Amino acid sequence: MIYKILLTIWMNLIIAAVFLYVEPAAGFPGEVSRILFFHVPTAWVATLAFLLSMIASSVYLITRKVNADFLAQSSAELGFLFCFLATVTGSIFAKATWGSFWNWDPRQTSIVMLLMIYGAYFVLRSAVPDHEKRRMFAGVYSILAFCTVPFLVFVVPRITTSLHPEDTLNPANPGMDIKTLIFFLGSLCAYTGLFVWMLRLKVRMLRIMDREQRAFRSNF
Amino acid sequence: MHPTKSGRWITQTVSSTYLSEAVAIWLRDLRSEFRTRYAVNSILMFALTTLVAVSFSIGSFRIEESERPFLYAVLLWIILVFSALSGLSRSFVKEQEAGTMDILKLSARPQAVFLGKLFFNLTMLAVLELIIVPAFILLMGYKIIFPGCFVAMMVTGGLGLGAGTTLVAAMIAQANARGALFSALSFPLLLPLIITAIKGSERAAYGISAAGWPEVKIAAAYAVIMITVSLLLFPLIWEE
Numbered sequence: 001m002i003y004k005i006l007l008t009i010w011m012n013l014i015i016a017a018v019f020l021y022v023e024p025a026a027g028f029p030g031e032v033s034r035i036l037f038f039h040v041p042t043a044w045v046a047t048l049a050f051l052l053s054m055i056a057s058s059v060y061l062i063t064r065k066v067n068a069d070f071l072a073q074s075s076a077e078l079g080f081l082f083c084f085l086a087t088v089t090g091s092i093f094a095k096a097t098w099g100s101f102w103n104w105d106p107r108q109t110s111i112v113m114l115l116m117i118y119g120a121y122f123v124l125r126s127a128v129p130d131h132e133k134r135r136m137f138a139g140v141y142s143i144l145a146f147c148t149v150p151f152l153v154f155v156v157p158r159i160t161t162s163l164h165p166e167d168t169l170n171p172a173n174p175g176m177d178i179k180t181l182i183f184f185l186g187s188l189c190a191y192t193g194l195f196v197w198m199l200r201l202k203v204r205m206l207r208i209m210d211r212e213q214r215a216f217r218s219n220f
Numbered sequence: 221m222h223p224t225k226s227g228r229w230i231t232q233t234v235s236s237t238y239l240s241e242a243v244a245i246w247l248r249d250l251r252s253e254f255r256t257r258y259a260v261n262s263i264l265m266f267a268l269t270t271l272v273a274v275s276f277s278i279g280s281f282r283i284e285e286s287e288r289p290f291l292y293a294v295l296l297w298i299i300l301v302f303s304a305l306s307g308l309s310r311s312f313v314k315e316q317e318a319g320t321m322d323i324l325k326l327s328a329r330p331q332a333v334f335l336g337k338l339f340f341n342l343t344m345l346a347v348l349e350l351i352i353v354p355a356f357i358l359l360m361g362y363k364i365i366f367p368g369c370f371v372a373m374m375v376t377g378g379l380g381l382g383a384g385t386t387l388v389a390a391m392i393a394q395a396n397a398r399g400a401l402f403s404a405l406s407f408p409l410l411l412p413l414i415i416t417a418i419k420g421s422e423r424a425a426y427g428i429s430a431a432g433w434p435e436v437k438i439a440a441a442y443a444v445i446m447i448t449v450s451l452l453l454f455p456l457i458w459e460e
Contacts, residue, residue, distance in 0.1 A: 061456055113408060113411055113412075116407070116408040116411070117408040117409075119404075119408075120404050120405045120407075120408050123401065123404050123405070124391070124395070124401070124405055127392075127395040127396045127397055127401050128394070128395045128396070129396065133394060133457075136456055136457060137391050137394075137395070137457060139456075140387070140391065140453045140456055140457050141388075141391065141405065143449070143453060144387060144388075144409060144446075144449060144450070144453065145408065145409060147445055147446070147449050148384075148408075148409050148411075148412050148442075148446075151412035151413075151416075151438070151442055152411075152412050
């Protein structure tokens with residue numbers, strides 16, 4: 001409960017500050033650079049969630065503990081949500097700076113691939129009736145899919161060059177001024193906190209659903 | 221069993237290797253396929269239908285000369301990938317439908333089963349490519365400047381197709397709604413390979429020096445990685 005309240009205050013502070021306190025970055029028309037505080041954290045959380053889902057799947061395949069699969073499933077679902085948000089915010093930024101919502105930039109290509117892989121992951125989950133098998137297949141598929149990701153990293157840039165801003169808005173680059181950097185990191189923390197909170201809710205929900213189903217079945 | 225000089229009995233077991241088991245499964249699948257011709261017919265008919273549709277609507281002169289290498293590569297790989305996706309799941313689905321899955325589980329080791337099914341799928345793909353690619357080249361007037369590079373791209377691309385789909389076929393055989401599921405699950409895994417294969421075939425048909433070899437290597441690496449990972453993961457979905 002206290003976690004939720006603190007998170008709410010923190011996120012509101014960050015949102016207010018990035019619009020009222022931080023100046024927009026030079027080299028971008030108007031206010032568009034403010035998307036940095038929302039787009040990059042969602043993409044970061046999506047990456048984190050998919051990685052966590054992959055690790056949890058591997059743990060499930062090794063130990064066969066149901067909790068690991070709950071974590072893998074919740075993490076994949078939240079990763080999908082954040083990945084979708086990153087696609088939408090990125091698309092808005094693309095319209096504002098490159099002139100079109102969609103132009104198959106390598107970044108856009110790889111994010112669509114991710115959405116497709118995890119879309120297929122959920123389809124697979126819904127298509128296997130047996131619980132044990134479903135968990136096993138989902139784990140196997142997520143590892144298999146993860147192995148194709150390096151190819152995207154190397155193959156897609158060979159086809160076209162990217163317009164995605166790297167240098168001007170990269171936090172590791174000294175080009176970002178200190179005020180922007182602080183609030184960027186603040187926003188990153190806020191989004192990660194939001195992810196952790198949602199993840200715990202989701203895992204708890206799955207656990208309760210599983211227990212209820214088991215109780216329901218034992219009645220017969 | 222026979223006694224040694226020291227008088228002790230040693231057991232001589234006829235140990236079959238992974239490879240011999242895999243080859244046995246491969247030959248058995250080929251024989252049963254030869255009798256019914258279900259998979260090969262559905263794959264080939266699908267491929268021929270799309271090829272005829274493409275050739276009829278585009279013909280060999282509709283596209284401008286400069287655009288041909290790229291657009292023909294795209295069309296060729298769309299035909300190949302989707303016909304492969306229409307039939308490759310048969311290798312495992314037919315075991316499920318005939319109820320022979322459990323006997324197969326008892327009679328061979330999981331990795332050998334995987335290899336046997338992979339060989340079978342690769343045979344299907346070889347038949348598909350041997351018929352469709354020459355037909356496509358003839359019907360569309362596809363000029364290939366570097367045949368060696370083009371053939372290598374077809375071989376490694378086919379290997380990758382088989383490697384990326386065999387494990388998925390084993391999974392969907394045990395799930396509901398098999399037909400649609402196979403394409404939905406395989407396509408995201410195959411996309412890097414398809415992009416590579418299209419690029420490689422396009423470059424093999426270009427007039428510049430044979431620049432398609434990096435793509436051939438990428439496709440070969442994809443096939444090797446997918447086969448290795450599948451071999452490691454296959455026992456998990458095969459045994460219960």
